[in-house]
Amino acid sequence: MTTTRPRHHADETADALYQAVVTKPFDTLPRLVLADRLQELGEDERAEFIRVQVELDQNPPCSGSANRRMAANCSDPYCRACMLRDREVQLCHVLESQGVFDAIHSA
Numbered sequence: 001m002t003t004t005r006p007r008h009h010a011d012e013t014a015d016a017l018y019q020a021v022v023t024k025p026f027d028t029l030p031r032l033v034l035a036d037r038l039q040e041l042g043e044d045e046r047a048e049f050i051r052v053q054v055e056l057d058q059n060p061p062c063s064g065s066a067n068r069r070m071a072a073n074c075s076d077p078y079c080r081a082c083m084l085r086d087r088e089v090q091l092c093h094v095l096e097s098q099g100v101f102d103a104i105h106s107a
């Protein structure tokens with residue numbers, strides 16, 4: 001018998017913060033507070049995913065792309081926008097494999 005705590009366990013504080021994010025999707029602060037809470041709960045990837053998305057929204061889009069969320073034909077290996085976007089995609093795959101999105105949508 002395993003006593004491992006579920007990775008995406010219920011947390012009232014995180015739920016309340018998540019509701020604040022849903023209510024004010026363009027407000028950065030609730031998203032960053034939620035990220036901090038998720039990190040406290042050990043959900044590092046989810047926390048980083050939120051922070052990456054916030055930074056993506058705050059950074060100017062890559063000049064190699066008209067849309068900051070689209071793949072860019074960027075020749076700058078140190079382009080911050082492209083690094084963030086790549087990291088977002090990586091984290092998205094990790095979270096998907098952890099079933100995080102299913103858990104959120106069925107919550």
Ligand SMILES: [Zn+2]
Pocket residue numbers: 062063064072074075076079080081082
């Ligand atoms: Zn770029």
